[in-house]
Amino acid sequence: MNEVTRLDTIAEYSLQVAEEDPSLNQLLAALAQLFDAPIALVSLIGADFQFFKARYGLAADRTRLEDAFCAHVVAQDAPLVVEDASIHADFHHNPLVTGDPHIRFYAGVPLQLNHVPVGAVCVIDKVPRTVSALQLALLEKVSAHVSHYLTLWHQHKQLQQEQDLLEQSPAVLMQWRNLHGLSLSYVSGNIDTLFDLPAEALRQKQAVLEDFILPSSLNDFNFLLTNHQSGVAAAEAHFQIKSRNNKLFWVKLISRAFFTNDGRLDAIHAMLIDHTANRYTEVKLTETNQQMRLLLDASGLGTWDWNIQSDVSKVNRRWCEMLGLDYELFDSSSLFWRQLIHPADQTGLDAELQRHLDGKTLVFNTVYRMKHQAGHWVWIETYGKVVTRDSQQQPVRLAGTHRDITAKKEAELLETKQRQLLSFINKAQAIYLRTGDLSDACREVLAELTEIADSQFAFIGQMLPHNGQQSLFIHAITELSWNEHSSQLVELYQQGQLYFDSFDNLFGKVITSQALIISNEPASHPAAKGTPVGHPKIFRFLGLPIMLKDGLVGMIGLANKFSDYSAADAAFLQPLCDALAGLFYAVEQEQARVRAEEQLKNLAMTDPLTGIPNRRAFIEHCARLKNSPTGYVLAILDIDHFKRVNDTYGHAAGDEVIKLIGRKLQFCLRSDDYSARLGGEEFALLIEHTEIDMVHLLLENLRLEISAEVVNTADADVSVTVSIGARYVPAGEVEDLHLQMADADVALYKAKENGRDCLMWF
Ligand SMILES: Nc1nc2c(ncn2[C@@H]2O[C@H](COP(=O)(O)OP(=O)(O)OP(=O)(O)O)[C@@H](O)[C@H]2O)c(=O)[nH]1
Numbered sequence: 001m002n003e004v005t006r007l008d009t010i011a012e013y014s015l016q017v018a019e020e021d022p023s024l025n026q027l028l029a030a031l032a033q034l035f036d037a038p039i040a041l042v043s044l045i046g047a048d049f050q051f052f053k054a055r056y057g058l059a060a061d062r063t064r065l066e067d068a069f070c071a072h073v074v075a076q077d078a079p080l081v082v083e084d085a086s087i088h089a090d091f092h093h094n095p096l097v098t099g100d101p102h103i104r105f106y107a108g109v110p111l112q113l114n115h116v117p118v119g120a121v122c123v124i125d126k127v128p129r130t131v132s133a134l135q136l137a138l139l140e141k142v143s144a145h146v147s148h149y150l151t152l153w154h155q156h157k158q159l160q161q162e163q164d165l166l167e168q169s170p171a172v173l174m175q176w177r178n179l180h181g182l183s184l185s186y187v188s189g190n191i192d193t194l195f196d197l198p199a200e201a202l203r204q205k206q207a208v209l210e211d212f213i214l215p216s217s218l219n220d221f222n223f224l225l226t227n228h229q230s231g232v233a234a235a236e237a238h239f240q241i242k243s244r245n246n247k248l249f250w251v252k253l254i255s256r257a258f259f260t261n262d263g264r265l266d267a268i269h270a271m272l273i274d275h276t277a278n279r280y281t282e283v284k285l286t287e288t289n290q291q292m293r294l295l296l297d298a299s300g301l302g303t304w305d306w307n308i309q310s311d312v313s314k315v316n317r318r319w320c321e322m323l324g325l326d327y328e329l330f331d332s333s334s335l336f337w338r339q340l341i342h343p344a345d346q347t348g349l350d351a352e353l354q355r356h357l358d359g360k361t362l363v364f365n366t367v368y369r370m371k372h373q374a375g376h377w378v379w380i381e382t383y384g385k386v387v388t389r390d391s392q393q394q395p396v397r398l399a400g401t402h403r404d405i406t407a408k409k410e411a412e413l414l415e416t417k418q419r420q421l422l423s424f425i426n427k428a429q430a431i432y433l434r435t436g437d438l439s440d441a442c443r444e445v446l447a448e449l450t451e452i453a454d455s456q457f458a459f460i461g462q463m464l465p466h467n468g469q470q471s472l473f474i475h476a477i478t479e480l481s482w483n484e485h486s487s488q489l490v491e492l493y494q495q496g497q498l499y500f501d502s503f504d505n506l507f508g509k510v511i512t513s514q515a516l517i518i519s520n521e522p523a524s525h526p527a528a529k530g531t532p533v534g535h536p537k538i539f540r541f542l543g544l545p546i547m548l549k550d551g552l553v554g555m556i557g558l559a560n561k562f563s564d565y566s567a568a569d570a571a572f573l574q575p576l577c578d579a580l581a582g583l584f585y586a587v588e589q590e591q592a593r594v595r596a597e598e599q600l601k602n603l604a605m606t607d608p609l610t611g612i613p614n615r616r617a618f619i620e621h622c623a624r625l626k627n628s629p630t631g632y633v634l635a636i637l638d639i640d641h642f643k644r645v646n647d648t649y650g651h652a653a654g655d656e657v658i659k660l661i662g663r664k665l666q667f668c669l670r671s672d673d674y675s676a677r678l679g680g681e682e683f684a685l686l687i688e689h690t691e692i693d694m695v696h697l698l699l700e701n702l703r704l705e706i707s708a709e710v711v712n713t714a715d716a717d718v719s720v721t722v723s724i725g726a727r728y729v730p731a732g733e734v735e736d737l738h739l740q741m742a743d744a745d746v747a748l749y750k751a752k753e754n755g756r757d758c759l760m761w762f
């Protein structure tokens with residue numbers, strides 16, 4: 001047996017320290033008496049010296065290794081008897097022989113621990129002697145007994161250590177035995193840390209465990225014991241106890257039951273652990289979780305938790321409610337929620353998600369649309385974060401919240417649209433003010449109207465008289481060239497001449513009823529006459545009346561919105577209807593003003609008696625002749641002896657004659673020629689674009705026509721002649737009109753001089 005094994009064994013049995021054992025000392029005393037020897041020893045052979053676990057009759061507790069007789073016993077693992085050391089070859093120089101204690105006789109047997117020789121049990125005498133086989137056998141028995149004793153001592157030591165550990169551990173050990181009913185048979189000493197009560201008090205039944213358990217927890221504790229009694233092998237209970245000094249603890253009792261062969265409960269071994277700190281954390285955590293849940297419920301937030309690596313998503317009920325989904329039927333795969341995301345938002349969402357997973361953003365915060373079960377889109381704001389990453393820093397779990405921001409988002413979109421609407425209303429008004437053309441203004445804004453109304457088709461129409469009936473004049477329309485039959489409409493539209501006059505249809509219903517028409521199923525509307533032949537299918541229609549002072553003045557037609565038209569759409573577009581009503585009104589006002597102005601101008605330029613232009617009109621008309629590229633003729637016509645007519649037949653008859661001249665002038669002159677009454681019985685003529693001979697003939701003809709006419713008055717038939725003075729003005733002449741007129745007047749004077757009823761040239 002090598003030295004290492006021996007030393008390990010000594011260490012294992014905790015014998016390396018020379019610690020004497022009183023019991024073994026007594027045994028050695030008895031052994032020495034039996035052998036009638038002065039010294040008896042239990043020795044252990046250490047690394048550097050031999051030491052004694054027990055000794056009798058020797059003062060020293062150790063010797064040098066090289067002097068040790070027992071070392072020989074260990075080395076040969078066999079008994080050693082030296083009858084007279086003083087003459088023994090190996091020992092006669094040994095200091096223990098030559099000096100104190102003057103050993104002469106030695107008888108030793110090996111001391112084995114776990115079959116390893118570690119020392120010896122020996123008797124020593126200071127005089128030479130012999131030993132019988134019987135005595136040697138006795139020595140061996142004592143050695144075996146010492147070995148057994150040391151083993152037990154070692155085990156006891158170990159148990160004591162374990163006991164110490166247990167006593168210091170937070171776990172209290174307990175045992176119940178079921179002898180005559182279940183009763184606590186053991187409890188470890190450390191129970192006093194919890195109960196402030198010595199374990200003895202419980203062991204000796206001076207106190208009962210149940211007295212320390214709070215009444216509210218007693219049921220849980222009894223339930224555990226009852227469970228074991230009815231055959232349950234392992235159990236666990238949590239309950240509250242109150243110590244003798246009134247401190248409250250949460251404890252956890254983990255127990256295991258042992259049963260007899262016939263199945264009867266024999267014992268319960270249990271561990272009672274102070275669980276207060278954990279329990280406190282648990283309670284706090286539960287409270288916090290409850291508060292969080294309450295907060296989440298109150299805030300209306302949906303929650304989600306996505307394990308990216310295993311692709312398992314968990315959501316709360318609110319998450320499902322937002323999308324009208326059944327919570328129980330939620331599918332945890334990401335494929336499920338991905339297919340609910342609006343196609344237009346998919347790319348942006350993925351990019352934002354990737355940025356966060358790559359660690360480029362602190363939070364994953366974005367807005368997108370998800371499809372509600374009912375078919376509409378819900379605007380969702382998501383706010384999340386990677387909560388777990390693996391050892392390679394790859395994201396494992398992402399968790400966050402969902403907020404339904406549809407109302408906010410729609411309000412924002414509405415506001416944007418309203419701004420757009422106002423801006424294009426302003427634009428339409430500005431175009432109208434600039435060009436004075438309402439159709440231009442309507443055409444300019446039509447594309448924007450279809451865009452903000454989310455529609456495919458649109459038209460803006462105004463009620464105007466056309467072919468003797470009120471018709472809808474189309475200022476602007478999106479698309480007309482849908483087939484070859486519509487080319488005529490396109491042409492009319494381009495000429496600004498497109499009128500709809502048949503109102504026995506869906507859009508006509510807006511005009512006849514003067515009311516808003518919303519139809520998301522035009523096919524089944526009673527007024528619908530079907531989509532016009534060749535027109536792309538109309539599957540939704542919104543007709544908005546344009547009203548002015550309670551009367552309809554026009555309408556806007558919209559068709560094929562992506563989703564249903566609603567009263568909200570009509571309300572949204574009302575400002576446009578009002579603006580158009582205002583523009584229609586402004587146009588009407590402007591046209592009326594122009595007409596009135598025209599009339600006033602006409603009045604100022606017209607001779608009231610004859611209805612032909614007056615002197616002012618004649619002079620204004622002639623003013624534009626200044627740069628005439630051709631020559632012209634100015635003529636003045638005067639009724640002969642008109643005073644006489646007045647005097648003879650009365651002033652009224654004179655008026656009739658003057659009117660006759662007016663009619664004759666219009667009748668005899670060509671449409672390009674111009675005539676006016678200068679005043680009294682004097683008229684002026686302007687004849688352009690012709691030869692002077694032709695003018696001569698024309699004027700002569702006029703003169704003759706007048707003289708041939710008879711005016712029937714109340715008293716008599718009157719006829720008159722006229723004298724005409726004419727002046728030819730060649731092209732390029734720069735002379736003043738008044739001088740030219742004066743020249744014509746000179747010619748007239750000559751005609752009068754010449755006997756009247758004739759034409760004279762200047
Ligand atoms: N009934 C009527 N008479 C008018 C009107 N304006 C002018 N007179 C008259 O016309 C007459 C013009 O007369 P005069 O200038 O003397 O010339 P006359 O009698 O035509 O003679 P001659 O021109 O020399 O041929 C006057 O008696 C005016 O009162 C009118 O609007 N109605």
